[in-house]
Amino acid sequence: MTETVAAFLLPALAAIVALYFAFERGLSLMMFFQQEEYDAPRFFTWLHENKAYDRRTSLWLVLAVLFGTVPHLPILAQEEQIASFLLGLGWIPIFLGFAHGVLRSRSVRQNSKKPLVMTARVKRIMTTYLSLTISLLVFVVLAAQLAPQGTNYALQLDRSGIGFVSLYFDWEAVLLAVLFLLFVQMLPALVVVANKLLEPAEERVKAKFRQEAVEKFAQLQPKVIAITGSFGKTSTKHILNHILAAAAPTLATPGSVNTDMGITRVIREQLKPEHQFFIVEMGAYGPGSIARLCTLTPPDVALVTAVGAAHYERFKSLETVARAKFEIAEAAFARGGKVVVNKDGIDEKLLSERLQAVQGDYTLVGKDGDVAFRGFETTKDGLIVTIEDKGETHALKVPLFGRHQAGNVALAASTARALGLPWAAIKGALASMPQIRHRLEVSKASGQPTIINDAYNSNPVGFAAALECLDVLVEEKGRRILVTPGMVELGDMHEEEHARLGAMTAKHCDIVAVVTPDRIPSFVKALEQANDGTVTVMTFAKQEDAENWVRSNWKAGDAILFENNLPDLYEAKVSF
Template identity: 35%
Template sequence: MIILSKLIFLGTLGYLLKVRLRTLLAYFQQEEYDGARYIGALQTVRLYDVRASVVILVAVGLLMLNAPAIVLLIAAGALGAIAWMESKYRFKKPLAMTERARRIYMLAAALLVLPFLFSFYWTIFAVVAIQLAPFALIAANQMLAPFQQRINDKYIVEAREKLARMDPTRIGITGSFGKTTVKHILAEILEGSAPVFYSRGSINTVLGLTRHIRGRLQWSHKYFIAEMGAYGEGSIDRLCAFAQPNLGIVTAVGDAHTERFGSIDAIARAKSELVAYVCGNGGTSVINAEILRHAPFARLKEKYGARVITVGAENADVIVNAQPAAGGGWVIGLHWADGSQADVSFELPLLGDHNVMNAALAVVLTLHVDPDLLDDLPHFTKTVSQIPHRLQKVESAGAPLILDDAYNANELGFKSAVATLHDLAKERGGRAILVTPGVAELGLEHDTVHARLAKTCNAFCDTIYIVNPNRIRSFADGLDQTRVNVVEVASFFEARAKIDANITPQDVVLYENDLPDLLEEQRFL
């Protein structure tokens, strides 16, 4: 009996350190090591342990009742089965065991040793140790924070000095949405002028830019494009102090990330920090004319005049008009209201009407930087590459058309993508199939936005797979099931399996906003 109890002890230790702690660290990393947000996730995603704790408690009870050895063997086997199943779980964003993650993991494991050692004598303490695991990660991160900050500061200084030595023309891009797409379009067009450096994917923080600058920036780069994300007021100011942009683009101010900021007004103030910095240092900013309705931008336009170039369908410095082109792209025209630039017309092969403004912003800044590109501009825009996971067409012969909009995170882009889905499905003679878990970080606007999205989907979709419907109940309840076939699923994996069993080559499938593991589904650990 003693041997069996020790077997359960060792099995629980292996489960805690080799499986449980790594699972929790993966979620902690997805929350960017933010302890407060992680604590919230413990409840919403159900990261507290249930299965192993119940097995251990049952085993303790059986030991007290002098249960037969076979029962304890079954308990030990159950722990092994739980550990095996958890180790096989497929994260969409698996744990990246970076040096920082490794340090947090090792220190958290050390912090759990003491409470777990007590379980050698009192097995109940194994349950205590398991339940303390997420808090051990938070504590380890806090304890390592000064050390981590010293490392970060060293790398940031190196990157800032390297950027200053090479001194390329620096362009900052921010906005509630569209900034990554604008960055990619701008980079491809500007390559016609000189080599361009830009951060890959959605890298938009000081540390992310630091890593790319230290590893990739070369003397040959004449332009440096920095995507700038904001997690609160002051975020853009810090990025500007680091990158010191000469030029800026602001794509939009919307309800994306309202949960972080608290209000649209706070978002507007945060995004305006880029314009204030650039124009305050003698540079020029190109902005979506719609954001002038927000007071911070209206004041900056009044203060800096022509150094803030507005782009819009009307009442703007540069007027945009667009017509759909064959295959889902656009023919876009630009007219400078003051006549300072000749009218421009170009083709854009990207889907979605929201990309009209994205392209217009990029082209206006390009011609401000290098007017000599005017004649070659139609060639560069016509060959702009699809941006991965941003309404990207995935086509193959004899297969349905896939629209990958996994990175979308705003109402405007969602509606644009669904409208594109409808048009392409009608063109192919197939069904318009939407797969979505909704939009994240909307704060108090969560239910209102999802109710509006449901109305749009009623008009444009034939079949909708709702991922984790309990998170977006207002969306699910707003769908008209007399017009739309609604299927509720727990995850994208389940949706794909159901779609594959009932799909035709004429159908079009839109994967809209693939949320991280933390938001997609609740777990039963």
Template identity: 40%
Template sequence: MIVDMTSLILVYAAWLIFSAKRLLTYTHVLQQEDYDDLRLFKWIGDNFAFDKRLSLFLLVTGSGLFALSKFMPRLFVPELVPHFLVFTGLAVAIYREKDPRKNSKKKLVATTRAKRIFFPALALVALSGLWCFHVPDHPWIWIFNVQLIPLILIIVNLLLQPFEHGIQKRYWNEAHQKVKAYEPTIIGITGSFGKTSVKHILGHILKTQAPTLITPGSVNTPMGITRIVREQLEENHRYLVVEMGAYGPGSIERLCTLTPPDMGIITAIGHAHYERFKTLESVAKAKFELAEAVLEKDGMVIIHERTLRFPIPEKLKDDHPSNFIVCGDAPDIFSKANDDHEISHIASDDLHIISIKQSTKGLGVDLRWKGESYSLFLPLFGVHHGHNAALAFAAAMELGIPADKIKTALRSLPQIEHRLEVRKQPDGTTLIDDAFNSNPIGFNSALGLLATLGRQGRKILITPGMIELGHAHNDAHEKIGSYAGEVCDIAIVIHGKRIPTFIQGFKSTGSGKPLHEFASFQDAQGWLRENKQDGDIILIENDLPDIYERVPKI
């Protein structure tokens, strides 16, 4: 009796430890999917990410016990054997399960919300373990429990939604009241790409002139912005620069209600998050919710010329011409650079980008606006940052900052972390860190920089490719792969099955340059440690979150 009770306690303790570790794994994915149940469910289905190893072990051992009981009934099998088998399976699974708080690129953060979901789910899973002791002792019974773990997490998250919405609403109201009380000049920035970089550049300029609060990093969601405003906005802040992300129709409109913008900057309309919007016209409509909010306050909207290739932006500008500043390549430059025979939407009184020149020290940008010429220097890398600088320059000028002060501020601009950040390494190599994310224009610019900086050494590219391009995925990767084949001496592709057309494009150049494929960024780094040489220029283009690169081995 004592031995039997001890075995039950051991099995249950193992179940609790295993359940906690497995729940952490799924909570990690749920957190990266913005606590969206449907996206977690889809991730599990797409990646076949339900338990296989432990369930297979329990199935095989359970089948063996069943066969013995049916075909060899006289063979003595101790009653403790099922408990021993379950305990063994759980113990091995506990040992193999990785802790996402320690063993992930983007680690699980133990936020208050994550805890509110995790602990009730663990309590329910613990109860399900007790249920197994009230049915016949057989390893098969535990398979159902193991497979139930992610479903319990999803159900708990779903049931907590009304409570979470209540908390979010209270915090949102507090932040909104703070904005109304302090009345800073609010500049909203959105776009399919470039918004974080424009925010970084403009924020730096404004900080040299007056107290300025900038939403940090890539914070661009309602709760992220709410938290920053609640905790950091002060009465002396003259400017509030807010990055606004569009995750569906109406999301930017909601952000504009929280932080009503006096000025808006729209950087681009592109394929980022295309899978959520389905068409570029829908992307344009969502992004220009910012323009509509600014126009309600008779404010100024600063846009890149490329955004006017869609009906809604073009109509808004035509209806409110005095409220728009358009930045883009000068018409003669546009016609030379454009190979799609598109029409330039930039007028004579708009801000013209005359030239962008990349050197080993930074960017030189020549602008012409309202009859005046301006030459800027930024210690940044990547030609596309010239366009970002033009948008920030227009915004700063419109806010009344003199051109000479803007130019002085730009000269002290720090590099943007993980966005074409160039760093000399102690081992003699040069790292171009563009790991934060990637899009066709940014990738193209990064390869151009690699060509510029890599004239004396080997040019090495490490990339998992781009994401969320929708139907443009294959074509975009083939084009960029072809360009990479011309520029790079060595290409290292991570999870190449995602981007077969990139590999095809790279090899289509016929150069015979080596291309290596690895399953993870960690494996690629291992190859690099063994093979890099003094003078190598290494471009890391994108570094996907764990949910894209690797599926937990469960």
């Protein structure tokens, strides 16, 4: 009886340690699953491409299997006692492996740039995940009990009977180690399965919250300005929000919130009766996604900022992107509304097709648009954007930087005009425009270099505009310094766009710090080919390392551009 209890306690103790390991590893995996927006295919793609499978704990468990197997040693006295001792060591790698796995999982989270946010959804997924792991561990312990107990002379490898031809097995330890090995490799799938099991409940919760938002919106009835585009939508939203807020109480979705549930939360928690304008950024994650968002907040005025390469990976073709973006125009025209379109941000043929397919009251903004963009000037204090509307020329002064921001200013101002604001009010608001965080945000302290923070979600147009700013903002005898990991979500255009910008970088920089160069080889190659020997190129494995070098080596008068800052999914070489 005592031996039976002892034989059960050791596997049970190992299972408890394994459960704690699974909890710590689950939190780390959940962090990346959350960064992939709970999208299972994208999560598994990341797992495969980064080879983020468990190695260390698995190696310990393989070692446990080897320790659980001891050669038959007939030449030694007390052979069975020695074998029993050696086989007993097989339990040590099991416990050490899980302890090592716990520490490694914690290290991955502690070194992450974007930590796990413990939302209610994450807590529900983790609770379900732990229930699944407990069930599996109970099975593992019970299965181990089926193995023969104790030290067993198990297998003859050679009939000769010569030493080192037979093996002793601790079947229980070996079987347990093998089952634990399978269990460890299953953990990423368990996270996804837990999320899948919760989908019906999650959908019910989402539907409830969404209906509450729909009812509240129907009661308050603010004038909705919906904005979408492959790039420029968030910056344009901030500019338009500042203009409209100077005229009447205005609410805009914060940051880059642009999903169904994100907008739902803003309506439920922030929309008030006094808000006359509600600016809603709408993200396109596939055909039909914007149409669905428009059923939540039907637009009175819609704005399409661009149809371009950003998020090309999701849509596979610009035609598909254009159709998805112009769902916003269909919704606005269905309410008798207006649509403002960046004519210069969409391929001419694509734009013509969309204007014919979706007809209504458009205001085209561009070099030869209804509101004509006549150019811009960059000064140390910001931009002066010149536009022409109905024969009148207007100079819009705004303390923002970048060629692309000039276009965003023109779009925001044109949208404000479509809402009935006079040009005088628009000009006055733009003059006091605050900078937009992480979007060509320029700052300079006395005796320090000029910092250009363009760290959020870089795209080809914004990248090029930011490079041009270096020439304007660098001081005499200062250096133009770029820190960048490149861009993401460009799909088939990844190599082409990075090569183009690599060549451009050589013309606008004196020092270039490339982060994760293996991810953007075409950028590095084009930069080196265009380099006439005046550009110093350095490579770094992590953004933090590049930033530390810059801080240790910058000088007053330098202009330093931080172009993009990738999440752990793209930068970190995760190794479990």
